[in-house]
Amino acid sequence: MNNFQQPMTPPMGKGEKIVCEKCQNDKFQLVFLLEKYNKILIGSDRDQIVPLEVFACSKCGHVNEYFLPKEK
Numbered sequence: 001m002n003n004f005q006q007p008m009t010p011p012m013g014k015g016e017k018i019v020c021e022k023c024q025n026d027k028f029q030l031v032f033l034l035e036k037y038n039k040i041l042i043g044s045d046r047d048q049i050v051p052l053e054v055f056a057c058s059k060c061g062h063v064n065e066y067f068l069p070k071e072k
Helices: none
Strands: 028-037 048-057
Antiparallel strands (some): 028 048
16 A cells, blocks of 8 residues: 655645735746855855845845745
8 A cells, every 4th residue: 555645736826926025016036145154154165155046026126024044
């Protein structure tokens, strides 16, 4: 007997619409936030730049709080 279950695919167009917190636009584009890590903190010979992919409003460029990485 197979206990593997396929993940449920949500029906397209039935979810909650996400809009920009600033201008209410509903179109987004992928952009990168960049974080720089000091070489001493990460034990490397060079500082490191790490790209974080997020969604920004295609109209005004705002990044909703929901899309930002959580602070630890």
